[in-house]
Amino acid sequence: MNATKFFILVISSLLFSCEDVIDLNLNDANPQLVIIGEIHDQADQQVITLSKTMAFNQEGGFDGVSGAQVEVTDGLGVVHQFVEHSPGRYVADHFFGRIRETYHLLVRVDGNTYTAVSQMPPMIQIDSVGTAVTHLFGEEQKYVAIAYQDPPEQPNYYRYMLRVNGGPARFAHAANDKFNDGNYITEHVGDADEELRTGDAVTVYMQCVDQAMFDFWNAVQLTNPGTAAPANPPSNIEGGALGYFSAYSMAELNLEIK
Amino acid sequence: MCSIAVCLPITKNRSFWGITWCFISLLSCLFDTAAAQSxxxxxxxxxxxxxxxxxxxxxxxxxxxxxxxxxxxxxxxxxxxxxxxxxxxxxxxxxxxxxxxxxxxxxxxxxxxxxxxxxxxxxxxxxxxxxDDHIRNPQMGVNRVDVNEIRHVPVLFGEKDVLKTIQLLPGVVSGGEGSSNFHVRGGAGDQNLILLDEATVYNASHLFGFFSTFNSDAIKEIKLYKGGMPAQYGGRLASVLDILMLDGNQQTFGAQGGVGLIASRLKVDGPIVADRGSFMVSGRRTYADLFLKLSNDPDINQSRLYFYDLNAKANYRLNDRNTIFLSGYFGRDVLGYSDQFGFDWGNVTSTLRWNSLLSERMFSNTVLVFSDFNYNVAITSNDFDFMIASRIRNYNLKQDFQFYSSNNSTLRFGVDLLQQRIQPASIEANEDTPVNSLQLEDRRGAELAAYLSHEWKPVPQLSLVYGLRVSNFLLFGPGTFSTYDEAGDITQSDTYEKGELVTHYLRFEPRLSLSYQLTADKSIKFSYNRNTQNLHQLSNSTSSLPTDAWVMSSNNIKPQVADQAALGYYQQFGGDAYEFSAETYYKYMQHQIDYRNGADLQANNHIESELLFGLGRAYGVELFLKKKSGKFNGWLSYGLSRSERQFDAINEGRWFAARQDRTHDAAAVAMYQLSPRWNVSATFIYSTGNAVTFPSGKYTVGEETLWYYTERNGYRMPDYHRLDLGVTWESKPTNRFASSWTLGVYNAYNRKNAYLIDFRESETNPAVTEAYRIALFGIIPSITWNFKF
Missing domain, CATH: 2.60.40.1120 (Carboxypeptidase-like, regulatory domain)
Incomplete structure (x- = not known):
């Protein structure tokens, strides 16, 4: 389906390309607030992070923003206060996300207010999980194959996170049902950077997400060096912050790659 | 004067045929004045x-x-x-x-x-x-390229390519390393009207832009209009590239061809009936895929990777006054991996042309054109089996008259009637495939244009061409047509029956060029032209992909409009061995198209909701010095220019540089005949890098590092420069057979020009982010053997 990837593969194998690291003089933009808020239904603890963008050449990746007021209100009017555990990391305990519930985020920091809304979609029924093998140019590639029935007549959005051999859970793939609404779907989930090998202990988090979350991660995965005008992924946060606030339902799948 | 009076009430009712009739009545006035003397x-x-x-x-x-x-x-x-x-x-x-x-x-x-x-x-x-045309012809902003003249210009892989050679002219910049795509005077790639024997070529490149669809063997002449387009051309904003195929030898049969690293070519031509008619057939095919066959891996040796072109033309002189021509082009790219993935695309054009002399002074050219571009993607696996297909085609009737009313006055008038249909990407899936079949609605439109222009030399020093093109674009049903608000949400949807008019745009396009001869070898010229465009290509990648969607003007998309004024100085010296020109231009463009962030341009029923509309402007100076004859010839070209866009939703509404904006763009082309059998040549290119969007910061989401962008096209790619060399040795010709060897070196000093620059976490220390560049072509030698008999 992804013809672009195939083109890039063909072109790069055809042509005599060479690659090297270069020094670029990039501007240091004014730091911008980034809010990442996720509410899910698989734990009684929810985490929201606040950070600032940093200069490209600066070492490290997370510049936490402290001293913010962070709260999430559910559909019943219950307010969950988030407490700062470490710089920029705000946590609410005893907070289970519920499907179909609408959550309202409120963040106050440095005199500015940021708000967002998200409704948690229900989790779909997973039919089976296993290992899939494909061959491309004589090379074997392994994936986690997840089979499920997509609910018909409605848009569905999915995000897959992957944890390999006890490492961190990383973003693997975002999908929607634009081309396969209502079908029985087998999704192949792999690691973009590292290939899965036989014997790897793998955890896949399959998440049913809202459109805002999909749009964010879809923009991330579609941006490639050939994108004419790369831009920041769309944010659903009112008030001018990067990031997203999303409530999602989730299933955790553990398996060993065969 | 009589006709002007008739004209006004008719234009009021905005009837296309009324306007055509108005032209004709204006003409008849001019006919009368011309017939007076003996x-x-x-x-x-x-x-x-x-x-x-x-x-x-x-x-x-x-x-x-x-x-x-x-x-x-x-x-x-x-x-x-x-x-x-x-x-x-x-x-x-x-x-x-x-x-x-x-x-x-x-x-x-x-x-x-x-x-x-x-x-x-x-x-x-x-x-x-x-x-000397260069001095006297009021036409400006035009470059004529004789294919024979550029045969020694060194090129990538030794594949002669007219679309790459025109990039060495001032005001034309390359679409990228090794690319046959081009931008004229700050325009977008889809703003070039590319005509092959008067048929629109929708996709002029093979293999994602690395080769053009034009096989030089089959081409007689190319003419590139960068401004001051004559009234007979319309439909695109930036340029007209008019390519004419060879007619074929009227006297003897001949064949010529070549064997190169990438492709082989063969052309056969000869008389049908001596001095009455001839034919020409020329073909070209690449053979990179033949190496795939050597692999032991069945997935690889069953893979496909090639393109081919076939040009054919025949003409026959019915009598002294009538000649008919039939020409066609058929080309296709085929890519396939094993039996799992297939992708092919290509153009078909055919032209039926009738030249008729209605009188000694009245020349008529009637053309019937069919042009088609389509692509197919097939995906097959154990649990998948589906095809994606898309097509765009047109039927075009052109009737052009040239009336030589006196030795200082020529009239040109006619109609250009185009019917166009777009079948956007549709998906056809098998029953048990987890992909759904998807059929987007076809779009049908017609572009009806009439034009009149008058080339006139009122005094010996002054000559001018002034004219008007009137175009009416009509969008027809059947289908559902929606309108969208600022945010891209649907506000209204209407269904139209087959043949029902959805919307139409009537546009007047005045054209004017004039030259004033200062002395026998110096002149100045001025031109103004307005062009409109009703077909738009949507692409959000830097390379041109055959899958880039086409859309027509519609209830949401207004026709693109460009107004361009240009002023130039022309001189020749050393007899006419040297010609020099300096042109400056300013171009203002309306209803330019860009996309919302994260726009979904793939098989999207509401693709028009993803579009943003804005303004463009481009201006610059172009210098051109050419040596046309002698053992040493070639040219120097330099362009200083700016091309900018403005969209309310991009860059907070500020003007920003278009991607193809290159401040400096220079080329030097030199060809030297050492001896009757040895030729050497060199090309040097220098240009400012493209405007690009780079991050101005970063942030972390979970485990991912994301880039923070603050400004569209606020950065520059590094400067681009390159030297190419070529040498041709011709064997001693015999009566029947001649051959030559051409050795070429592309990028002779192995400059690592950045094809793209991307950003990543360092492999050694993920806390550190770094920029890296990919250079496509290092030094690339080539060898080509050409023959002729």
Whole structure:
């Protein structure tokens, strides 16, 4: 389906390309607030992070923003206060996300207010999980194959996170049902950077997400060096912050790659 | 004057045919004035003596008064009306020996002339007799490229490519490393009208832009209009690239071909009936895929990777007044991996043309064109089996008249009627495939245009062409047409029946070019033109992909409009061995198209909701110095320019540089004939890098590092420069057979020009982010063997 990837593969194998690291003089933009808020239904603890963008050449990746007021209100009017555990990391305990519930985020920091809304979609029924093998140019590639029935007549959005051999859970793939609404779907989930090998202990988090979350991660995965005008992924946060606030339902799948 | 009065009430009711009729009545006024004096007409065709090919732009002038004369049109026809007297006419053309013919003009005289290709004349004698178009012709912003003239210009992989050669001209910048895509005067890639024998070519490149669809063997001449487009052309904003195929040798059968690293070529041509008709067939195919066959891996040796082109043309002279031509192009790219993935795309064009002399002074060209571009993607696996297909096609009728009303006045008028249909990407899936079939609605439109222009030389120093093109674009049902608000949400949807008019846009496009001759070898020119565009290509990648969607103007998309004014200075010196030009232009563009962030352009029923509309402006200076004859020839070209866009939703509404904006763009092309059998050549290119969007910061989401962008196209790619070298050795020709070897070196000093720059976490320390560049072509040698018999 992804013809672009195939083109890039063909072109790069055809042509005599060479690659090297270069020094670029990039501007240091004014730091911008980034809010990442996720509410899910698989734990009684929810985490929201606040950070600032940093200069490209600066070492490290997370510049936490402290001293913010962070709260999430559910559909019943219950307010969950988030407490700062470490710089920029705000946590609410005893907070289970519920499907179909609408959550309202409120963040106050440095005199500015940021708000967002998200409704948690229900989790779909997973039919089976296993290992899939494909061959491309004589090379074997392994994936986690997840089979499920997509609910018909409605848009569905999915995000897959992957944890390999006890490492961190990383973003693997975002999908929607634009081309396969209502079908029985087998999704192949792999690691973009590292290939899965036989014997790897793998955890896949399959998440049913809202459109805002999909749009964010879809923009991330579609941006490639050939994108004419790369831009920041769309944010659903009112008030001018990067990031997203999303409530999602989730299933955790553990398996060993065969 | 009579016609103007008739005109006004008719234009009020905005009827297309009314306007056409208005033109005709205006014409009849001009006819009357022209017929008054006792004059006679000399007319005919000028052809190559060896092959019978008609010569385009060849000059006819009086021996004792070089300022009285004319040129052959695109079909080799000329007509010159003079008072009754005795004359000596000089027929000449660059690269041919001039011929003088004495004529006693006491009645209309048909005079067909053949010219012999000249040996390289020495630099002093050449030119005296050649009427110089460069100085006198009011047309500006035009570059004519004779394919023969550029045969020694070194090129990537040794594949001669006219679309890459025109990138060496001022005001034309390359679409990227090794790319045959081009941008003219700051315009977008889809703003070039590319015509092959008058048929629109929708996708002019093979293999994602690395090769053009034009096989040089089959081409006679290319003409690139960067501004001041004559009224007979319309439909695109930035340029017209008019490519004419060879007619084929009228006298003898011949074949020529070549074997190169990438492709092989073969052309066969010859008479159908001697001196009455000829044919030409030319083909080209790449063979990279043959190496795949050597693999032991069945997935690889069953893979496909090639493209081919086939050009064919035939012409037949029915009688002295009527000639018919039939030409066609068929080309296709085929990619496939094993039996799992197949992807092919290509153009088909066909042109039926009828040249008719209605009188000694009235030339008619009737053209019927069919043009089609389509692509197919097939995906097959154990649990998948589906196809994606898309197509765009048009039928086009053009009727063009050229009326040589006197030796200083020529009228050109006609109609251009185009019917166009777009089938957007549709998906056809098998029953048990987890992908759904998807059929997007076709879009049908028509573009009906009429034009009139008058080339007029009121005094010997001044010549001008002024004209008007009136185009009416009509969008028809059937289908559902939605309108969208600022945010891209649907506000209204209406369903239209088949043939029902959805919307239409009537546009007036005035055109004016004039030249004022300062001395015999110096002139200044001015031009103004307005162009409109009703077909738009949507692409959000830097490379041109065959899958980029086409859309027509609609209830949401207004026609793109460009107004361009240009002023230039022209000079020739050293006889006419050297020509120099300096042009400056300003172009203002309305209803330009860009996309929302994260726009979904794939098989999207509401693709128009993803579009943003804004303004564009481009301005610059272009310098061009060319040495046309002698053992040493070539040119220097330099462009200083700016091309900017403004969209309310991008960059907070501020103007930003278009991607193809390149401040400096320079090229030097040199060809030197060492001996009759040895030729050396070199090309040097320097240009400012493209405007690009780079991050100005970063942030972390979970485990991912994301880039923070603050400004569209706020950065520059590194400067681009490159030297190419070539040497050609021709074997001693015998009567029957000639061959040559061409060695080329692309990027001779192995400059690592950045094809793209991307950003990543360092592999050694993920806390550190770094920029890396990918350079595509290092030093690349090539060898080509060409033959002819």
């Amino acid at each position: 004059r006679h007409t000399i007319s005919g065709y000028i052809r190559d003596a060896g092959t019978g090919e008609t010569l385009i732009g060849a000059s006819v002038q009086l021996q004792d008064n070089a300022s009285t004369g004319t040129r052959t049109n695109s079909y080799g026809f000329y007509s010159l009306t003079l008072p009754e007297s005795d004359y000596v006419l000089v027929f000449s053309h660059v690269g041919y020996q001039p011929q003088e013919i004495a004529i006693q003009l006491n009645g209309d005289k048909p005079v067909d002339v053949t010219l012999s290709a000249g040996e390289l004349l020495d630099e002093v004698t050449i030119g005296r007799t050649v009427q």
